[in-house]
Amino acid sequence: MLVLSRFSGSPAPRAAFPATRLRRVRATDWSRRLVRETTLSVDDLIWPLFVMDGSGEQPVGSLPGVNRLGETDIVATAKRAVDLGIPAIALFPATDPKLKTEDAAEAFNPDNLVCRVTRQIKDAVGDSLGVILDVALDPYSSHGQDGLVRDGQVINDETVDVLCQQAIVQAAAGCDIIAPSDMMDGRIGAIRTALDEAGHSGVQIMSYAAKYASAFYGPFRDAVGSAASLGAADKKTYQQSPAQSDEAIAEVALDIAEGADSVMVKPGMPYLDIVARVKETFGVPTFAYQVSGEYAMLRGAADAGWLNGDAVILESLLSFKRAGADGVLTYFAADAAELLHRV
Structure with a gap:
C-alpha cells in the first residue's frame, strides 16, 4: 500500500x-x-452581522436565529465577539429603502449606516476586534445590482470609480479590512491605489476573488433587503458560473497581482474544491464564506431534529480548514466559539 x-x-x-x-x-x-x-479554533472564525437603523433586533425569517441588529445592539454584539475570542466581524447594512437610488450614492456617504456603526464599534473595542466592510453597491442601489446599471447592463469601469469612493469612506470610518464583493474587473488595483492615496495604506483588502452566481445567497438578500430590488434579474454577467474552476484561479491570480492581501471563495461547502485549488496554487491567506443558504439548510435541519446541530456546525467548519481555508465567515461563529471553548 x-x-x-x-x-x-x-x-x-x-x-x-x-x-x-x-x-x-x-x-x-x-x-x-x-x-x-x-x-x-476560535481564531478561524469571522462573524457576519446585519445592522439596521435604530435599536432592538429584527428576525430574518429565512435565517433562523439570525437578527438584524440596531446600532446599540451591534456594539453589544461586537463586545460579545471579543469576549468569545472571535478575531473579526463582517458588517452588512439593511439600508432604508428610501435611501436607495439608481446611482447608489448612499454607498459613499461618510455618515451612512455601516460607517456610523464602525466608528461606534471601534470606539468601544478598539483593535481587539477586526471590522470588515463589504464594498459593493447592492445594499444601496434601487435595482439591487452590485454595480451601476446603464441600458440594462451592469457597467464596469464607472462602477469601479464609485467602489473606490465607497472604500475610502469606509476606511476613514475605521474599518480594518475592505472586502470588495462586486466582482468588477480591475477593482482591486483601483481600490488599493485609492486607499493608499487617501492615506489608508494600512487597511487590508480581502478580495471576494472567486464569487459565484449561486442559488445559495437567497436568505442574505432577504436580510439586507436587496432581494425585492433585484427582482427577477440575476448577476451572471459578473459573478462566476458554477461550472467554472480554472477561471477562479485566473480571478485569484489577477486580484493578488493587483494588491489583495487575502482572497475569498464564496459560497463555501459546494466549492471546497476551489478553496483547495486556490490555497495549493497561491499559498496566500485564503478564506471561505459559509453563506446564508448553507447556514439555513443546516440550521433548519438541526431545528427539525434531523441533524445534531452542534456536531454538524463543527464538522462543516472543519471541512473548510481541511480544504485549506485559513478562516471561515460563518453565521455559526458565536455558536462554534462557545462549542470550541467547551472542548
Missing part, C-alpha cells in the same frame, strides 16, 4: 494488511487527537 505524504507529495510506503491496521490510531480519543491533521 502506498500513501501520498501531504508534506512532500512523494509516496510514503506502508506495509500491507495485516501489518498495517489504520484503525489502531483511531481506537481511542487521545490517539485520534495526537494524530489529528486538521484543527479548528
Whole structure:
C-alpha cells in the first residue's frame, strides 16, 4: 500500500494488511487527537452581522436565529465577539429603502449606516476586534445590482470609480479590512491605489476573488433587503458560473497581482474544491464564506431534529480548514466559539 505524504507529495510506503491496521490510531480519543491533521479554533472564525437603523433586533425569517441588529445592539454584539475570542466581524447594512437610488450614492456617504456603526464599534473595542466592510453597491442601489446599471447592463469601469469612493469612506470610518464583493474587473488595483492615496495604506483588502452566481445567497438578500430590488434579474454577467474552476484561479491570480492581501471563495461547502485549488496554487491567506443558504439548510435541519446541530456546525467548519481555508465567515461563529471553548 502506498500513501501520498501531504508534506512532500512523494509516496510514503506502508506495509500491507495485516501489518498495517489504520484503525489502531483511531481506537481511542487521545490517539485520534495526537494524530489529528486538521484543527479548528476560535481564531478561524469571522462573524457576519446585519445592522439596521435604530435599536432592538429584527428576525430574518429565512435565517433562523439570525437578527438584524440596531446600532446599540451591534456594539453589544461586537463586545460579545471579543469576549468569545472571535478575531473579526463582517458588517452588512439593511439600508432604508428610501435611501436607495439608481446611482447608489448612499454607498459613499461618510455618515451612512455601516460607517456610523464602525466608528461606534471601534470606539468601544478598539483593535481587539477586526471590522470588515463589504464594498459593493447592492445594499444601496434601487435595482439591487452590485454595480451601476446603464441600458440594462451592469457597467464596469464607472462602477469601479464609485467602489473606490465607497472604500475610502469606509476606511476613514475605521474599518480594518475592505472586502470588495462586486466582482468588477480591475477593482482591486483601483481600490488599493485609492486607499493608499487617501492615506489608508494600512487597511487590508480581502478580495471576494472567486464569487459565484449561486442559488445559495437567497436568505442574505432577504436580510439586507436587496432581494425585492433585484427582482427577477440575476448577476451572471459578473459573478462566476458554477461550472467554472480554472477561471477562479485566473480571478485569484489577477486580484493578488493587483494588491489583495487575502482572497475569498464564496459560497463555501459546494466549492471546497476551489478553496483547495486556490490555497495549493497561491499559498496566500485564503478564506471561505459559509453563506446564508448553507447556514439555513443546516440550521433548519438541526431545528427539525434531523441533524445534531452542534456536531454538524463543527464538522462543516472543519471541512473548510481541511480544504485549506485559513478562516471561515460563518453565521455559526458565536455558536462554534462557545462549542470550541467547551472542548
